[in-house]
Amino acid sequence: MKVKTLNKILNKIFKKHKLSHKDSLICSNAIINAELVGAHSHGLSRLKMYCERINRKVINPKPKIKIKKISNSITSIDANNSIGFVAADIGIKQAIINAKKTGIGLVGIKNSGHYGLSGYYAEQAVKKNLIAFCFTNAPPAIAPHGAKKSLFGTNPICFGTPTASKVPFILDTSVSVINRGKIRVAARTGQKIPHGVALDKSGKITTDAKKALKGVQLPIAGFRGSGLAWMVDILSGVITGGNHGGKVKDPFDDFSGPQNIGHLFLVLKPNLFVGNYNKRIKENIKRVKRLPKINGVKEILYPGQSKFRRFKKNHKKEIKVSSNITKDLKLLS
Amino acid sequence: MKVKTLNKILNKIFKKHKLSHKDSLICSNAIINAELVGAHSHGLSRLKMYCERINRKVINPKPKIKIKKISNSITSIDANNSIGFVAADIGIKQAIINAKKTGIGLVGIKNSGHYGLSGYYAEQAVKKNLIAFCFTNAPPAIAPHGAKKSLFGTNPICFGTPTASKVPFILDTSVSVINRGKIRVAARTGQKIPHGVALDKSGKITTDAKKALKGVQLPIAGFRGSGLAWMVDILSGVITGGNHGGKVKDPFDDFSGPQNIGHLFLVLKPNLFVGNYNKRIKENIKRVKRLPKINGVKEILYPGQSKFRRFKKNHKKEIKVSSNITKDLKLLS
DSSP states (O other): OOOOHHHHHHHHHHHEEEEEEEHHHHHHHHHHHHHHHTTTGGTTTGGGOOOOOOOOTTTSOOOOEEEEESSSSSEEOOOTTTHHHHHHHHHHHHHHHHHHHHHHHEEEEEEEESSSHHHHHHHHHHHHOEEEEEEOOOOSSBBOOSSSSSOOOOOOOOEEEEOOSOOOOOEOOOOOOSSSHHHHHHHHHHHHTTTTEETTTTOBBBHHHHHHHHHHOOOOTTHHHHHHHHHIIIIIITTTTTOOOTOOTTTOOOOOSSOOOOEEEEEOTSSSSSSHHHHHHHHHHHHHHHBBOOOOOOOOTTHHHHHHHHHHTTTOOOOOOOHHHHHHHHHHH | OOHHHHHOOOOOOOOTTOOHHHEEEEHHHHHHHHHHHHHHTTTTGGGGHHHHHHHHTSHHHHHHOOOSSSSSSEEEEEEETOOHHHHHHHHHHHHHHHHHHHSSEEEEEEEEEOSSOHHHHHHHHHHOOEEEEEEEESOOOOTTTTBBSOOOOOOOOEEEOOOOSOOOOOEEEEEEESHHHHHHHHHHTOOOTHHHHHHTTOOOOOOOOHHHSSSSSBTTTTTHHHHHHHHIIIIIIIIOOOOOOTTOOTTTTTOOOOOOOOOOOOEEEEEEOOOOOHHHHHHHHHHHHHHHOOOOOOOOOTHOOOHHHHHHHTTTSOOOOOOOHHHHHHHOO
């Protein structure tokens, strides 16, 4: 399906679900971007869920979003249970404004929902020649180090910087070893999963995908990754007023109330301490890229480079829409 | 040796190496703290190196540190090749002042050196009821994902927050799987190292500690850890004006010039967006701690808790000083 056609359909669906024209466009663009960069788990596969949450009144399609200025640098946002895309769009734009004004912009958002890819928001700041951190928490998916029950979300750490080229440096890494989707696929196809990525329900490490699905996923690098996931939960949930400590509801399964996800955006001017940031970052990347490579590696890529290449390749082509998604689109529009 | 005695000796040594009384005290306290929390690799074992760098004029014992106010929130520091402890002490104190004034404090430092433990500085902010990030880079120790040569330092990610208890939450995690000291011990004792932590010099994964010493260490979690190490290099080096991209000199081996390490401190008031942060963080920690535990785990600890316990246990006892260190102390004082 052509991007333009898909955009029209998505817009129509969101408007039918009572979102304003402007908000529908924000949501459609974010979903299409996820498809174009190859992050299908954050794209069309979530559309039905968003609509269902609106129908069940746990996403507010007409939110009264409160934006409170704390200072020229700091803004607090209560998203009134809006769809995450809309809250995050307002949030990152405000953080950019604050950073342009004072050198540093900090925006805390509460009462929001799943906002898609963190990198999508970091990229907006980077395109304005700014550095950005984006934090968000998520429903329980990984077990804290020492526990046999999930509590932290996949809680991504996202950092973006201009690179003095068209391709931004966007690190957007979850703190779980592999995502649940991959374990599901392994369970279906009877493949083993790597050692150390999941526990069975009794709390023992397992390579059996079916047992792993009944157990829990582990954070990257043991206590290190567990600590990073905990940090992100504090930054996105505890600081902002959002849910935290395992209280973020699963958007697919739990319609008992809004998610109240929190997001924290921190945006900086790159030239606060040096006059030639662009030259410096270019040199930095060059030094890494010219290192001798291990066998089989043609090029050392910086974070965000593969995603950018996928985007460039895909945005001229049609978007593949599976038969399940085609059904969803028909049903919802 | 009693803490008080050791402090006197260290002070004498630093003063003999031309540091002011005040700066000597700062260095002695930082080194003793590292010993008390059990981070011996960041304590007395580095004393001789610091003194040698002063003697060889690559650490400036009488630096003229320039502190430039960018705004009420942001400060830029040129440490004039001071010993890292002194630059970092000024830096974190300034970040605390800025945060108290405006809610957010950001301090970038260049022309500094190895400052010991990041957590030591985060803790200073946390004790003032503030949240802190501390970033610093370090000499090449780990290979970027895809490379067979080291470039990134162990580049710690450090985050601290008050917990409404005496024990601060201090995550201070390097992005390498295990430190070089552990590989050295394994090489001496003939033990194997875990799979996936190091490459031999041809770029193949090895569990042979001796081969690993000739090769490179790997970041945690493949491209994820590599991206995090890269992020820290950008934050501490590229942004601040410090060395970066593998140019930070090894303090033990390379006396050809100052290290020009960069540090970045970000400090926040915890109550920017919520009125009850202390209550929220307490609840957050409680929820994690009461999860069911895997076999053999008595208690789920938050980052910083074990370090705090070691400190509490050790600070009443005498500090064990090895015969090598005793020799150093005699030689240097």
